[in-house]
Amino acid sequence: MSVMIVLIPIALFLAGLGLCAFFWSLRSGQYEDLDGAARRVLIADDEDAPL
Amino acid sequence: MAHAALASAAAACPSNSAPPEHSQRADPAAFVRRDAEGREVLELLIEGAKCAGCIRKIEGGLLEMPGVASARLNLSTGRLNVSWAPGALGARDIVDRLTRMGYGATGFDPESAKRHVDEEGRKLLRYLAVAGFAAMNIMMFSVPVWSGDGEMGEGTRTLLHWISALIAIPAVLYAAQPFFRSAWIALRARRANMDVPISLAVFLTLGVSVAETVQQGAHAYFDGITMLLFFLLIGRYLDHKLREQARTAARDLLALQAITASRIGADGHVAAIGAGDIRVGDRLLLAAGDRAPVDGVVLEGVSDLDRSMLTGETLPHDVRPGDAIHAGVVNLSQALVMRATARASDSSVAELARLIEAGEQGRARFVRLAEKAAALYVPVVHSLALATFLGWLFGPALLRWTGLDVADVGLRVAFMNAVAVLIITCPCALGLAVPAVQVVATGRLFKRGVLVKSGDALERLAQVDVAVFDKTGTLTLGKPRLVSVVDADTMRAAAALARVSRHPLSRALAAAAGPGNAIRDAREIPGEGIEAGGMRLGRRTYAAPECADAADGAAEIWFSNGNAPPVRFVFTDELRVDAAQTISALRKRGIAVELISGDRPLAVEAAAREAGIEVWVGAASPADKTARLAALRAEGKKPLMIGDGLNDAAALAAAHASASPGTALEASQAASDLVIQGAGLMPLVDAIDVAKMARARALENLRFSALYNLVAAPLAAAGFLTPLIAALAMSGSSLVVTLNALRLQLEQSSATKPEPSSDSPGSEWAVEAGRS
Numbered sequence: 040m041s042v043m044i045v046l047i048p049i050a051l052f053l054a055g056l057g058l059c060a061f062f063w064s065l066r067s068g069q070y071e072d073l074d075g076a077a078r079r080v081l082i083a084d085d086e087d088a089p090l
Numbered sequence: 091m092a093h094a095a096l097a098s099a100a101a102a103c104p105s106n107s108a109p110p111e112h113s114q115r116a117d118p119a120a121f122v123r124r125d126a127e128g129r130e131v132l133e134l135l136i137e138g139a140k141c142a143g144c145i146r147k148i149e150g151g152l153l154e155m156p157g158v159a160s161a162r163l164n165l166s167t168g169r170l171n172v173s174w175a176p177g178a179l180g181a182r183d184i185v186d187r188l189t190r191m192g193y194g195a196t197g198f199d200p201e202s203a204k205r206h207v208d209e210e211g212r213k214l215l216r217y218l219a220v221a222g223f224a225a226m227n228i229m230m231f232s233v234p235v236w237s238g239d240g241e242m243g244e245g246t247r248t249l250l251h252w253i254s255a256l257i258a259i260p261a262v263l264y265a266a267q268p269f270f271r272s273a274w275i276a277l278r279a280r281r282a283n284m285d286v287p288i289s290l291a292v293f294l295t296l297g298v299s300v301a302e303t304v305q306q307g308a309h310a311y312f313d314g315i316t317m318l319l320f321f322l323l324i325g326r327y328l329d330h331k332l333r334e335q336a337r338t339a340a341r342d343l344l345a346l347q348a349i350t351a352s353r354i355g356a357d358g359h360v361a362a363i364g365a366g367d368i369r370v371g372d373r374l375l376l377a378a379g380d381r382a383p384v385d386g387v388v389l390e391g392v393s394d395l396d397r398s399m400l401t402g403e404t405l406p407h408d409v410r411p412g413d414a415i416h417a418g419v420v421n422l423s424q425a426l427v428m429r430a431t432a433r434a435s436d437s438s439v440a441e442l443a444r445l446i447e448a449g450e451q452g453r454a455r456f457v458r459l460a461e462k463a464a465a466l467y468v469p470v471v472h473s474l475a476l477a478t479f480l481g482w483l484f485g486p487a488l489l490r491w492t493g494l495d496v497a498d499v500g501l502r503v504a505f506m507n508a509v510a511v512l513i514i515t516c517p518c519a520l521g522l523a524v525p526a527v528q529v530v531a532t533g534r535l536f537k538r539g540v541l542v543k544s545g546d547a548l549e550r551l552a553q554v555d556v557a558v559f560d561k562t563g564t565l566t567l568g569k570p571r572l573v574s575v576v577d578a579d580t581m582r583a584a585a586a587l588a589r590v591s592r593h594p595l596s597r598a599l600a601a602a603a604g605p606g607n608a609i610r611d612a613r614e615i616p617g618e619g620i621e622a623g624g625m626r627l628g629r630r631t632y633a634a635p636e637c638a639d640a641a642d643g644a645a646e647i648w649f650s651n652g653n654a655p656p657v658r659f660v661f662t663d664e665l666r667v668d669a670a671q672t673i674s675a676l677r678k679r680g681i682a683v684e685l686i687s688g689d690r691p692l693a694v695e696a697a698a699r700e701a702g703i704e705v706w707v708g709a710a711s712p713a714d715k716t717a718r719l720a721a722l723r724a725e726g727k728k729p730l731m732i733g734d735g736l737n738d739a740a741a742l743a744a745a746h747a748s749a750s751p752g753t754a755l756e757a758s759q760a761a762s763d764l765v766i767q768g769a770g771l772m773p774l775v776d777a778i779d780v781a782k783m784a785r786a787r788a789l790e791n792l793r794f795s796a797l798y799n800l801v802a803a804p805l806a807a808a809g810f811l812t813p814l815i816a817a818l819a820m821s822g823s824s825l826v827v828t829l830n831a832l833r834l835q836l837e838q839s840s841a842t843k844p845e846p847s848s849d850s851p852g853s854e855w856a857v858e859a860g861r862s
Contacts, residue, residue, distance in 0.1 A: 047253060051227060058223045065215055075165030081142035 117362040118181035120350040121197035129159055129173040132181050136170050137194035139163060144193070151191055155179060167338060170195070197350075208334055211327070217265040218323045224261035225316040228254045232313040236814045244306055251303040251310045258312040259296065265319050266292050268326055284464040284521055287471065288322065291516040298509045309506060311513055314816040318516055321824040325522040328529040333544065335536065351383045352376075354427065365434040376426040378592045381418065384430045388413045391426040392616040394593060395419045398562045400736045405645055405690075406594065408617030418736050418755055423593050424616045458546045459785075460524040463792050471515045471803070478807040479508035503809070510806040514816055515799045522824055523791035526831035531784035534835060539767040540777045547763030549788075550747040551781035553728045557676050558719065558741070560733035561687035561697050564751060565669050565771075568734075570595055570645055570661035572602035580657050584649040587612055587620045587627040595647045596620070596627070598661055625651045634658075644692070662696065669701045672771040679778065681730075686710050686718055688737050715741035732774065734758055749774055780834075787834050791827045798823045 064070070118132060125131045139148060145163050148170065152161040157178020163170045172184055181197065188195040231250040235242065269292065273285035292315060299310040351368055352360045352375040360375055365383040368374065373389065376382060394406035397419050406422055409415065415428055482504035486496040528545040535542055542548055559565045576584070585603030588596040590612040612622035619628010626633040626649070633648035634656030645663075650656040666672075673683050684705040687694045691708030698706035707718065715733075719741055722729040731738070731745035734754035742748035742761040749764035751771075759765050766773050802819055805811060 050230060051257075054223060054227050058219060061219045062216065065212055065219075070212075070215070072164040072166045075145065075163065078142040078145060078165060082146045 117350045117352075118185045118195075118197035120362040120364045120367075122181050124176075125173060128176065130176050130181075131171065131173045132184060132197065134170045134172065134185070134188070134195045134197060136163065136168050136188070137196075139165060139168060139193060147191060148188065148193065151187060152184065155183070155187060158184075211330055211334055214268065214323065214327045214330055217268065218320070218327055220261050221265040221316055221320040221323050224257050224265070225313070225320045227257055228313045228316055232813065232817070247308070248303065248306045251299075251312070254310065254312040255300055255303050258316055259300070262292060262296055262315060262319060265323065269322070284460060287464075287468050287512075288516060288521065291512045292319070294509050295513050295516075298506065302506075309813060311813050311816060314513060314813060314820060317817060318820055321821065322521050325525045329525040329545065332525075332529050332532050332542075335532075368430050368434055370430055370433060372430045374428050374430060376415075376421045376428055378421055378423055378425060381420050382415050382428070384417050384434050385432040386415050386428040386430045388415060389427045389429050391424055393424040393426050394422040394617055396422055396594060398568055398735065410617075423591060423614060458524070459549055459788055459792070460521075463523075463795075467799075471512070471799070474515075474803055474807065475508045475511040478511050479504050481807070482507050482809070507807065507809045507811075510809070510811040510816070511803055514802045514806040514811055514819060516820070522827050523795055523831075524788045526828050527784050527788045527791065527834060530831050530834045531780050535773075535777055535780055538773050538776055540773045541765040541767070542777070543763050543765075547747060548781045548784050550728075550763065551730065551778055552785040554681060554730040554747050554778065556682045556684065556722055556727045556729045558684045558686055558715075558722070558729050558731050558745070559703070560715075560731075560735065560738045560741075561685060561689055561694055562663060563734040563753065564732055564738075565685065565697060565701055566663040566665050567769075568753075569664060570598040571664040572598055572659060573662050574658065574660045576657055576659065580649065580651070582606060583625060583651055584627055584657070584659070587622060587625055587649075590614065590622075591620050591627075595645060595659075595661055599647065599659055619647070625649070630658075663693065665697065665700055666769065666771055668770045668772045672775055673702050675772070675775045676778075679775070681778075684718075686715055686741075688712075688735075712737045712740050716744045719744045730778075732771075749777070783834055783837055787831060791830055794826060794830070795823065 069076070118134070122130050122132050136148065139145065145165060148163050149161045152158050152172055155174075158172065158174045161170065161172045170188075174184075185195045185197070231254050235247055235250055238247075266289070269285045269288045272283065273289040276283040276286060295311050295315045299312050299315070302308070302310045350362050351365055351372075353363050353368070354360055354373040354375055368384050374383070374386065378393070388409050388411050390411060392408070392410045394408050395415065396406055397416075400416055400418055409426070414431075415426075417432075417434070482499055483501065486498050489496045525545065528548055531548055532542040532545075562568050581603050585600050586607050586609045588599040588603070589606070589608035591597070591614055609622045612620050614620045615628075615632070617629075618632040619626055621627075628647060630637060630639060630646070630648050633650045637648065637656055637658075645661040647659050647661075648656050649659065676683055682705075683703050684707075685694060685698045685701070685703045686707045687697075688710055689708060694706050694708035698704070707714070710718070715731075715738065719729050719731060723746065728746040731742050731748045732750065733739075733742055733748075734750050735758060736755050738750070739755075739758045739761045742750065742758055747764075748762045749766055750758045750762040752765055752767040754762070754765070764774070764777055766777075798819070802811075805815075
């Protein structure tokens with residue numbers, strides 16, 4: 040059972056990382072234009088076109 | 091099908107079609123601002139952008155223009171932000187470029203263009219994330235505790251409880267803030283809302299769980315409480331999203347009819363300014379076709395005014411220097427110079443604001459479904475909890491008195507069981523029951539072009555039994571249409587004169603005649619008519635003084651050509667295409683229909699007959715309209731008012747529920763519960779159907795919640811509740827309620843067969859299919 044002492048902090052740390060990532064994405068305005076983001080991936084940039 | 095898909099694809103993306111026509115476009119130059127780097131920035135509302143191609147075309151097209159530094163389109167809100175080096179080009183060039191590309195572009199009021207970030211929504215998302223994080227991680231410790239029941243040592247269990255407590259305490263105190271705040275506000279006002287029992291349950295559960303942990307007990311509800319918060323916050327966020335969406339859409343609609351003004355400076359220079367910047371005493375130029383932004387007095391010029399927005403009259407009124415002009419009227423024929431006598435914010439609305447306020451007080455008495463449920467629920471649940479506490483505390487003693495051999499259970503068990511009642515009955519499902527349904531319902535109506543301003547608007551709409559329509563601009567299009575049949579030669583000659591004028595009747599005549607020549611050297615006498623080479627077109631006293639007045643009150647113009655007998659052109663205000671259909675659909679639903687208008691009784695009667703309405707009132711003042719609604723309410727009816735003008739605003743506020751078309755003036759839209767976009771009225775019927783279905787679903791949900799509590803509360807009171815059962819029961823009931831709300835999405839409205847319109851979700855899929 041003593042493995043819990045190691046595993047629980049690791050689990051909480053990883054989940055906390057996810058929470059921080061969500062806060063960051065919220066602050067950087069990634070939820071401001073959900074429709075636009077969905078469509079923008081469809082825009083083909085000519086420079087990146089395969090040769 | 092493929093054909094339909096292509097056609098609707100073309101309709102959805104207007105790239106190659108003609109630019110949308112708008113009679114009035116605000117001058118975008120009034121909305122240009124400077125950013126921190128000294129660039130000029132303009133925020134525009136774009137119509138018609140729907141796909142990746144649109145984004146690319148708009149942003150790419152603008153960036154090609156010399157001087158443009160950035161262009162970013164937000165597809166969700168339809169707002170485009172452009173910045174450019176000052177002097178490189180003007181705001182007009184940007185708008186022109188967009189118009190040529192086939193997109194409608196309107197400048198934003200500088201006030202509302204302030205980068206609008208939905209702070210409240212972000213905060214709720216943050217609470218939601220914290221509650222979700224806590225719920226999932228605590229579950230990680232709860233599952234072993236549940237499954238290791240009996241086998242797990244007390245030390246391990248207490249360790250897991252302590253870790254859960256360390257996560258739950260800060261998370262709950264942070265994420266439950268919206269509920270605490272709202273409960274506190276309600277309590278201070280000596281009211282009880284749903285958030286009071288929620289906050290109480292949250293506090294008690296947290297306290298009891300911590301106490302259990304300290305005493306190394308088994309009953310810690312950290313998992314249940316965080317999950318409960320997570321679900322409740324989802325409901326709260328949905329509710330907020332709904333309001334925000336309606337608010338933004340309503341703002342956009344108004345921005346489309348944003349008014350700018352041309353101020354004449356001391357040096358005679360004319361500058362475009364926003365309506366909000368007008369000061370009392372400013373000299374303003376009001377070109378033909380412009381809407382007066384503020385109240386004022388005419389200084390120079392003679393013209394006609396369209397006052398239909400204010401009074402409902404369809405016939406123009408002539409003005410000359412010294413006459414008063416009210417905000418909202420449209421100048422028809424000649425440019426006027428006016429002096430502002432009030433700022434935009436206090437123009438023509440002082441009296442109106444009073445009427446609206448008086449009307450809204452009546453509506454404030456409306457009790458929302460959820461509040462009604464809460465009023466029933468709170469006392470019952472709290473007395474049940476108290477009874478549980480007293481029962482467990484004194485029950486054994488009572489039983490001993492009757493001769494049974496029962497031992498005391500003690501204060502702790504009595505308290506735990508009472509709290510268990512509060513936890514299990516915490517109105518999670520009740521809190522979600524109504525908002526979940528309303529979010530689905532308004533989302534569905536939004537796709538049909540109906541904006542619902544608030545959740546309780548739907549509840550009120552579902553109860554409506556009388557519909558009172560305004561005529562001009564609501565039942566009708568507010569535009570005259572020629573009804574006289576005239577021979578082709580006369581028509582051609584009259585139309586050639588009519589094309590010179592901006593008078594609405596001339597334009598209607600020109601529209602009826604189709605494309606053709608205009609007479610260049612025609613002379614227009616405002617308020618009278620047009621003259622060229624012996625031909626006269628205008629009012630009877632001007633063009634045909636020898637003819638008798640027809641005295642039928644219809645809108646008319648006369649045409650005389652030399653010695654030929656004068657010809658009379660008669661116009662009617664055309665009904666909306668689906669007006670009659672809407673009226674009969676309303677009747678079929680048992681809703682009586684009335685027409686009340688400020689226009690001349692003859693015109694009102696004609697419109698009523700054509701639309702199939704039997705009860706009508708003409709020449710009604712705004713006060714008459716409110717009085718009629720008050721009379722209906724006094725009879726116990728629940729009237730729905732549909733109107734668009736400034737003269738309807740008070741009546742809209744006084745009605746049980748109200749709707750206005752998207753073309754309505756700001757005051758009317760603000761006073762309405764629903765705003766209907768597009769040319770038709772049928773979405774109104776759809777809205778009523780959906781509102782009724784939503785009400786049925788919400789009642790089902792409330793009944794389910796009651797049933798759930800009826801089963802769960804006695805179990806808890808009897809002391810059978812464990813943390814596992816609590817967690818399962820609470821999340822289970824929330825899921826059932828949400829799924830039931832989603833059923834609304836699948837149900838068909840009995841009124842509207844799914845007709846293939848370009849904005850229905852079905853055809854959007856067709857568009858996707860057609861493109862891919």
